[in-house]
Amino acid sequence: MGEFSMTLIDTFGRVHRDLRVSLTDRCSLRCTYCMPSDFKSWMPTEELLSADEMIRVIEVGVNLGIEEVRLTGGEPLLRPDIVEIIERIKNLNPSPEISLTTNGVGLSKYAVALASAGLTRINISLDTLDWTRFRKLTFRDRFEDVIEGIASAQQAGLNPIKINTVLMRGINDDESVALVEWAMNKNLQLRFIEQMPLDAGNTWQQSEMITADQIMKDLSQSFELTPVGTRGSAPAEEFLINGGPHTVGIIASVSKPFCGSCDRLRLTSVGQLRSCLFATEETDLRKVLRDTKLSELDRTSKLQAAFQDSVRGKLKGHSINQIDFKKPDRPMSAIGG
Numbered sequence: 001m002g003e004f005s006m007t008l009i010d011t012f013g014r015v016h017r018d019l020r021v022s023l024t025d026r027c028s029l030r031c032t033y034c035m036p037s038d039f040k041s042w043m044p045t046e047e048l049l050s051a052d053e054m055i056r057v058i059e060v061g062v063n064l065g066i067e068e069v070r071l072t073g074g075e076p077l078l079r080p081d082i083v084e085i086i087e088r089i090k091n092l093n094p095s096p097e098i099s100l101t102t103n104g105v106g107l108s109k110y111a112v113a114l115a116s117a118g119l120t121r122i123n124i125s126l127d128t129l130d131w132t133r134f135r136k137l138t139f140r141d142r143f144e145d146v147i148e149g150i151a152s153a154q155q156a157g158l159n160p161i162k163i164n165t166v167l168m169r170g171i172n173d174d175e176s177v178a179l180v181e182w183a184m185n186k187n188l189q190l191r192f193i194e195q196m197p198l199d200a201g202n203t204w205q206q207s208e209m210i211t212a213d214q215i216m217k218d219l220s221q222s223f224e225l226t227p228v229g230t231r232g233s234a235p236a237e238e239f240l241i242n243g244g245p246h247t248v249g250i251i252a253s254v255s256k257p258f259c260g261s262c263d264r265l266r267l268t269s270v271g272q273l274r275s276c277l278f279a280t281e282e283t284d285l286r287k288v289l290r291d292t293k294l295s296e297l298d299r300t301s302k303l304q305a306a307f308q309d310s311v312r313g314k315l316k317g318h319s320i321n322q323i324d325f326k327k328p329d330r331p332m333s334a335i336g337g
């Protein structure tokens with residue numbers, strides 16, 4: 001551990017150990033809850049952090065106590081340097097755990113290389129087992145690619161493989177039981193995520209959301225669910241299915257927020273550090289990274305100070321359920337989920 005380890009503590013005593021890094025805001029799908037089908041406001045390429053710049057930030061983070069780096073996006077597998085980025089993170093000292101959240105579309109091409117590069121955990125998003133629904137939900141005909149991607153990840157030995165599912169009323173909320181059965185048969189760990197108001201199209205309505213309570217009610221008609229221990233800072237509440245060994249998780253970000261134990265920070269693909277998915281303020285690290293007048297020593301100090309500032313400014317919790325809730329300017333795809 002470096003000299004600055006364990007110092008990312010906010011004013012509410014939360015210690016930050018998890019950094020989510022968005023590698024790009026581009027995506028191969030157009031999930032309706034994440035970005036509009038005709039989305040075109042991509043960040044200009046020159047504004048995206050290079051692999052060198054990203055590694056510089058992550059290195060500062062691990063020396064301040066970051067223990068896990070989750071790569072996300074947009075679709076992280078669209079970054080041609082994804083394998084190099086993972087290898088370079090793995091070689092940092094201290095070396096953090098590395099995980100990846102992907103839509104699975106490009107996974108069959110990359111699974112073996114990702115596993116050899118040092119990826120420890122992978123989450124693959126899949127909301128339906130029906131290819132026509134998949135196309136309607138994502139505006140792309142890539143269902144088979146995702147299924148192949150999941151199989152490739154298993155063959156490459158990535159373990160555990162978690163599946164992220166967002167249920168939407170009248171669209172796929174009748175599939176919760178089938179998805180759990182499918183995941184059990186394939187030895188995958190399914191987690192349902194409540195839909196959050198982060199879509200670029202601003203169509204989210206709380207009254208339409210499928211809540212954790214509703215999911216529990218639906219699943220309990222087919223399975224016996226027993227809570228598994230304490231969850232610490234993990235967002236998912238896990239349940240044993242019919243006594244185990246399989247589990248299912250529910251992430252109740254909206255109806256039962258877990259902000260009190262949040263240990264996460266986020267770096268956008270254009271180098272803005274965020275203390276919360278819902279933060280309306282960001283700390284500009286790219287400016288520090290690209291300031292040619294700074295010595296490398298000064299750059300490191302400024303990056304460390306920026307991490308500390310961001311953590312100090314972190315609010316107690318999000319206010320989705322309150323009347324004064326203000327949605328962040330960036331959609332989920334541009335923040336990094």
Ligand code: SAM
Pocket residue numbers: 027033034072073074075076101102103104123124125164165166193194195196197198199332333336337
């Ligand atoms: N493209 C990758 C993927 O889909 O896995 C990584 C980025 S995506 C933004 C990360 C996760 O956020 C996915 O599991 C996705 O389902 C979830 N997500 C996106 N928009 C969401 C929303 N409005 N509410 C809840 N989860 C959302």
Ligand code: SF4
Pocket residue numbers: 027028029030031034035073074075103125332333
């Ligand atoms: Fe792309 Fe992931 Fe957003 Fe779907 S959830 S549009 S796959 S970034």
